[in-house]
Amino acid sequence: MKKSLVLAMAMALGVTASAYAANPFSDVPAGHWAYDSISKLAAAGIIEGYGDDTFRGDRLMTRYEMAQIVAKALAKGANVDKLAAEFADELDALGVRVAALEKKSDNVKVTGQFRYHYAHNKINRNNGESTSNHSNALRSRIWFTGKVNDNWNYVGMLQNQQDLTDNTGNETTNFQRAYVEGRLGGVRVVAGRHDFQLGDANLYDNRMDGIKVEYGNKVKVGAYYGKPTDHELSNGDLGDDITVKYDRFFGANVGAEIGKFSLNVAYDKFKDAYKYDKDAKATDYSNDLDDNGVFSVQAKYNFGKAALDAIFLKSNVDTDKGYINNGASTKGLVVTASYGGAEAAKVGSWGLVGKYYNQGVGTFVAHTMNGNAQDFIKEGFKGYSLAGYVTVAKNMVAGLEWYDLKGKESKDKEKTLWSQLVVSF
Structure with a gap:
C-alpha cells in the first residue's frame, strides 16, 4: 500500500x-x-x-x-x-x-532486542606461536521512547549481558542510554548518552556523553562535542596489558547527496588520552595518543540493491614516542561492497557485505567490527571481512561473519568466525 x-x-x-x-x-x-x-x-x-x-x-x-x-x-x-x-x-x-x-502510545513506546552470539578466534604470531579462544554470550536490550512534545523525545535503554564462555554466571545489567532528541528550528539535536559513529563506524562506534547537532537535507552539516565511552584499545591477546582511554572528543562534518552518489568530509579530534596498567592499577599520561586528529573523506554509490563505499582516513598521532610503534603508518582505507539486506519484517530477505581494511594507527579507536582490530592498536592492520545475513522468521535475523586481519608491521594474524541470531520485538 x-x-x-x-x-x-x-x-x-x-x-x-x-x-x-x-x-x-x-x-x-x-x-x-x-x-x-x-x-x-x-x-x-x-x-x-x-x-x-x-x-x-x-x-x-x-x-x-x-x-x-x-x-x-x-x-x-x-x-x-x-x-x-x-x-x-x-x-x-x-x-x-x-x-x-x-x-x-503518545507517552511511552517500548521495544527490544535479544542477541545470541558465538565466536571463535585464532591468533597466529609471526614467530610461529599460535593460540585460540572463543566467546559465547547473550545480550538483551529494552528501549523506552517517551514523547516530550511534538518535537522532542526522551530515549533510554536498559541492557543485560550474560557471558556464557566460562559457565561462571558472569552477568551485567546497566542503563546504557539516556538522551533527548528533537529539533530546534531546522537543527536536529541529540544530547545525553547515546549511540555514536564516526568514519562510517570504522573510526568509532560506541556511546558518547555529549551533544550532536545536524542541519540540512541533501547537503548536511554536523558537529559534536563530548566524552567517548571508555573503550579498551589494548593488545591483550597479543601480549600487552595496556589499555588506552580518551577523556573528550569533538569534530564536524559536511556531506552531500547527489542522486545515487553521496560524499562526506569530516575532521574528528580525540583529546587527553591516558594509559592504564591493569597490573599496577596505575595511570600515566599517554603523550603519543593525546592529541589524535583524524581527517576523513567518504564516497558512496548505490547501484539499486548493490552499493560500493570507500573511506580514506588520516590521523596525526605521534609515532616517534613510546606506546605506538616507531614509524607506523597513520593512513587508513576501508572499501565496502554490499548487496541486498536482511529486513527483519520480511522473511527470506538476505544480504551480503564484503570489506577490505588497511588502517594505520589512530584511524580506529572503537571499531564497529566483531573481529579483533583493537589488538593492533600499536601498529595498524590489514585484512578483509565477509558477512551474510538472512531473515529466518519474522523479526529473527541470523548472521555469519568472517574476519582475517594481520598486523601491518608484526605480521601477526587474527582470524575470527562470528555467528549470531538477533530477535527484535
Whole structure:
C-alpha cells in the first residue's frame, strides 16, 4: 500500500493538529505537496517515520503497518470504521497491544532486542606461536521512547549481558542510554548518552556523553562535542596489558547527496588520552595518543540493491614516542561492497557485505567490527571481512561473519568466525 493513500485519509481520520505543526521528517521539505498532511499526522502521533528522521513516502506499506496506523487513529477517536473492517484480522492480532498500550502510545513506546552470539578466534604470531579462544554470550536490550512534545523525545535503554564462555554466571545489567532528541528550528539535536559513529563506524562506534547537532537535507552539516565511552584499545591477546582511554572528543562534518552518489568530509579530534596498567592499577599520561586528529573523506554509490563505499582516513598521532610503534603508518582505507539486506519484517530477505581494511594507527579507536582490530592498536592492520545475513522468521535475523586481519608491521594474524541470531520485538 502506498503511503500517499494514508495522506489522502488525513481528513477522514479527523486529525485536528495545528496547521502550523512542525514536520519532523528530513525527506519532506516545506514545499512538498503532502507537507501539511504529514505534519498533522505526525503531530497527532498517527505516523512516526523511521529512526533516521525520514518518512520514505515512496516505500510500500505492509498491511500490518497500516493496521497500526488505523489502531492509533481509533485511539484518537477518529471515525475509521471502514478501515477497521478492512484490517480486522491485523487489528485482532494487535489486540492486547491496542487495548492495553495504545492508550499510552503518545507517552511511552517500548521495544527490544535479544542477541545470541558465538565466536571463535585464532591468533597466529609471526614467530610461529599460535593460540585460540572463543566467546559465547547473550545480550538483551529494552528501549523506552517517551514523547516530550511534538518535537522532542526522551530515549533510554536498559541492557543485560550474560557471558556464557566460562559457565561462571558472569552477568551485567546497566542503563546504557539516556538522551533527548528533537529539533530546534531546522537543527536536529541529540544530547545525553547515546549511540555514536564516526568514519562510517570504522573510526568509532560506541556511546558518547555529549551533544550532536545536524542541519540540512541533501547537503548536511554536523558537529559534536563530548566524552567517548571508555573503550579498551589494548593488545591483550597479543601480549600487552595496556589499555588506552580518551577523556573528550569533538569534530564536524559536511556531506552531500547527489542522486545515487553521496560524499562526506569530516575532521574528528580525540583529546587527553591516558594509559592504564591493569597490573599496577596505575595511570600515566599517554603523550603519543593525546592529541589524535583524524581527517576523513567518504564516497558512496548505490547501484539499486548493490552499493560500493570507500573511506580514506588520516590521523596525526605521534609515532616517534613510546606506546605506538616507531614509524607506523597513520593512513587508513576501508572499501565496502554490499548487496541486498536482511529486513527483519520480511522473511527470506538476505544480504551480503564484503570489506577490505588497511588502517594505520589512530584511524580506529572503537571499531564497529566483531573481529579483533583493537589488538593492533600499536601498529595498524590489514585484512578483509565477509558477512551474510538472512531473515529466518519474522523479526529473527541470523548472521555469519568472517574476519582475517594481520598486523601491518608484526605480521601477526587474527582470524575470527562470528555467528549470531538477533530477535527484535
